[in-house]
Amino acid sequence: MKRKSLIALLLAATVAATSMLPADALAAPTSTKTKKTKKPAKKAAAPASDYYTGEFVNYNQWKEVQQFAGDMVAKHGFSRAELDSLFSNVRYLDSVVQLVKPAPPGKPKNWSVYSSRFIEPIRVNAGVRFWNENADALARAEALYGVPAETLVGLIGVETIYGRDTGRFRVVDTLTTLAFAYPLAPNREARMAFFRDELEATLLYARQAGIDPLSLQGSFAGAVGMPQFMPSNILKYAVDFDGDGRIDLRNSAADAIGSVAAFLVGHGWHREQPGALVYPATVSPSRAWETYLTGGLEAKFRPEDLTAAGVVTTSPLPPGMLYGLVDLQNGSEPTEYWVASNNFYAITQYNRSYFYAMSVVELGRAVRLSRGAN
Known part of the structure; x- marks a missing residue:
């Protein structure tokens, strides 16, 4: 098999499992972007x-x-x-060397195409099953860490389709x-x-x-288990959430759930933050708001500053908090704009991409709505 064909095959096989990596992995910042069971002490x-x-x-x-x-x-x-x-x-592994090479210049970024890989029936249905099977662990994580179940479900679903592609x-x-x-x-x-x-x-x-x-x-970058933790993050943030005396992100959904919640809290998630993670917005033709796209992956602007620059949200922003402006490019179609809260930016520390964090938000929401409808 020719090398290009091999690389394409490997990439297709691992793309779901390695769709995104933790904050300190490969990507650079960009604005567009259970039951307890006894497990063996040693595995061959x-x-x-x-x-x-x-x-x-x-x-x-x-x-x-x-x-x-x-x-x-x-x-x-x-x-x-x-x-x-x-x-x-x-x-x-030469295949790994090829996979980490920068992609050649191509088409403009397209949020609609990107998100369609994650907010689709197979992943949503799997998310409903995962939520139903792990409702207790999700509720415990939400109570302990303050991270909503839908955010945890969305993130694990984006990473590995709930452990299917690790x-x-x-x-x-x-x-x-x-x-x-x-x-x-x-x-x-x-x-x-x-x-x-x-x-x-x-x-x-x-x-x-x-x-x-x-x-x-x-993954081809070394990320492990349902939540695709890099090994250093296993040491820092992984928790024994099923209480069996050991941490197993590969086989324990509860450990994965608790560990993701711990990671987000360790990267700035605020449990007391009111309101939504993101708010749809429109921007004025004056383009004074463009300077707010260079603020990095951090919420640091007051609502009144964004308003003065021509950013208008479709619903009021909770006062007394800081926000950031997010742009989601859509190829030849108009760019989407959102105002993001601090907790949205905590998700970007899992993977430094607006596209990634928004996929987590949208998948979690879709699973919640589907679960409620059923």
Whole structure:
């Protein structure tokens, strides 16, 4: 199979599972954008047929890998022999290298096309089932963290269709490849440092959880489980929400729900915030409002400032809060404008994209309405 065909196949297979990554993953900021069950203490590596296999390279002969292994021994007390054994089984994934390369310039961004991938019957129906099956965990998370069930349902649905598409790349293969063989790019050194940190976090998490690091599967960027947490975020934000004594984002819907809520709170979600996440808006022809599109992924403008610049919402904004202006480009069609609250921007810290955060909002709303109608 030609390389282009292979890459297209892999991308199609993982696009739902890796539709978006946490805030510190690949994307740069842009304005357009249960039941408790006993689980085994240790899991064996997945059979080769269950994940994308790569090319054998002797990573133990790579100077940078040797230095990384030495740091893991010195900083965290890992066994050098165990690390050498691990890296002798790690594979180089050229498909991952191709997938992280920037996409060539193409058509203008199109919110309608983008959102149609996520707000569609299969995902909505799956969301209704997920909500019904995990109503207790969702209610507990909402009470504990203040994050509404529909936001949690929307986010997990956008990420992996509720665990259906969590990725078939071995995380250690992916992260080792990107940590030491990232493709040429202006930000190559920074990206390699990021993925080395994630590889370090993977090994720490695997040791802490008592699992074989080679058993972890995820996206082409190393994100894991139903919520597609990068390994460092597993260490920082993942919680044992089903109370079985261990954190399992791959198999426990309750752990995924609680962990997403904890992540959002850790990135600025305010439980006491009144009103909606976003408000439809119109903008004046004067274009004085354009300066408010450069405010970054943060709510920092007063309602009266937006009004003075020609931004008008279809319903009143709750007073005493700060907001931001969001633009959703629609290809050749008119751009949509929304005024966003602080909690909307907390979602953008999961993935730094307006398109992503709005998809979470719209999918959660669609699931809630469908569930209510049924």
